Amino acid sequence: MQIIWNITQLERHVASGFVFTACWKATATEADHSTFAYSTCRWEGETPTIPYQNLTEEAVLNWVWESGVDKDAIETSLISQIDAQKNPVTATGLPW
Numbered sequence: 001m002q003i004i005w006n007i008t009q010l011e012r013h014v015a016s017g018f019v020f021t022a023c024w025k026a027t028a029t030e031a032d033h034s035t036f037a038y039s040t041c042r043w044e045g046e047t048p049t050i051p052y053q054n055l056t057e058e059a060v061l062n063w064v065w066e067s068g069v070d071k072d073a074i075e076t077s078l079i080s081q082i083d084a085q086k087n088p089v090t091a092t093g094l095p096w
């Protein structure tokens with residue numbers, strides 16, 4: 001199974017270039033199965049303190065995880081969702 005984390009959008013102050021919101025997405029895939037989780041993180045003032053032009057996705061993801069996003073819990077949930085797709089306990093349809 002592969003789990004990939006991405007920053008999908010940043011919001012910043014134009015005058016200072018400091019980011020105050022990051023949208024993130026974690027996507028899990030295994031063969032024909034996939035699922036994802038997404039949300040946003042918001043910081044007050046100019047914290048974190050790296051200007052926009054100097055940012056990397058890795059740095060922003062670290063901010064997200066340091067801000068209380070539980071990376072391990074999210075990845076565990078995604079794995080469970082993939083397992084449920086592979087081994088469904090309910091089904092829909094009509095018998096005819």
